[in-house]
Amino acid sequence: xxxxxxxxxxxxxxxxxxxxxxxxxxxxxxxxxxxxxxxxxxxxxxxxxxxxxxxxxxxxxxxxxxxxxxxxxxxxxxxxxxxxxxxxxxxxxxxxxxxxxxxxxxxxxxxxxxxxxxxxxxxxxxxxxxxxxxxxxxxxxxxxxxxxxxxxxxxxxx
Numbered sequence: 078x079x080x081x082x083x084x085x086x087x088x089x090x091x092x093x094x095x096x097x098x099x100x101x102x103x104x105x106x107x108x109x110x111x112x113x114x115x116x117x118x119x120x121x122x123x124x125x126x127x128x129x130x131x132x133x134x135x136x137x138x139x140x141x142x143x144x145x146x147x148x149x150x151x152x153x154x155x156x157x158x159x160x161x162x163x164x165x166x167x168x169x170x171x172x173x174x175x176x177x178x179x180x181x182x183x184x185x186x187x188x189x190x191x192x193x194x195x196x197x198x199x200x201x202x203x204x205x206x207x208x209x210x211x212x213x214x215x216x217x218x219x220x221x222x223x224x225x226x227x228x229x230x231x232x233x234x235x
Contacts, residue, residue, distance in 0.1 A: 097121065097207040099199045101156065105215040105235075109188050112170070115152065115181040117199065122179050124203055125151055138174050145169050148181060157196040160189030192234045197224040 099121075103113035117125075119136045126147050127133040134144045149169040158165045170182040200207040201224075209224040215235045222231045 097200060097204040099207070099209045101197065101199075101209070101211045103211070103213045105188055105213065107216070110184070110186055111188050112182065112184040115156070115183060115199075116178050117181070118177055119174055119179045120177070121200055121204070122148070122151075125155075125200055128203055129154070136174060136179055141172050141174060141179070145172065148172060148179075152181070152183065152199075155197070155199045155202075158185065158188065158193060159196075160187075160193045161191070162187075162189065165193075192232055194230065194232050195222060196230045197222070198229040199224075201226055201229065 097118075099115065099117045101113055101115045103111055105111045123134055123136055126144070129151050130147055134140065134147065136144060149167070152169065153167050156167060158167065165185045165188060167183050167185055170184050172179055172181045174180075195211065197209045197211055199209050201209075205226060207225065211222040211224065213220045213222070213233060218235055220233055220235075222233065224231070
């Protein structure tokens with residue numbers, strides 16, 4: 078039975094593993110600029126970019142820089158940070174393939190210190206059981222957010 082599932086998964090070109098999880102850690106600086114780190118399984122990110130663009134990338138150490146634009150477009154569509162002034166742009170600074178994960182370093186210019194809103198639906202358009210965990214740090218305070226299907230938006234205050 079396992080061999081049949083593996084074969085179907087392999088032939089479909091879509092990821093097949095037991096855990097569908099992304100993590101994001103954001104640090105907000107005293108001037109309200111911020112930087113973060115997103116980690117996504119590389120095969121899942123390949124599936125997401127394929128779903129977005131219709132073209133399947135091969136995310137390797139060598140090819141990753143040529144995919145930065147597509148990765149940034151995907152993140153801007155599926156990881157949305159906003160405050161009372163509107164949507165905050167996410168900029169991709171760099172990325173690296175670390176074994177089976179792509180680590181993406183992102184940054185932004187400002188986050189309102191009163192209240193911000195986060196929508197994290199990374200990979201939820203592909204995987205029903207996808208879970209996204211987000212840790213936000215500011216001035217020694219840490220907030221942890223959990224996103225899943227039908228629970229993609231949270232507000233946060235510091």
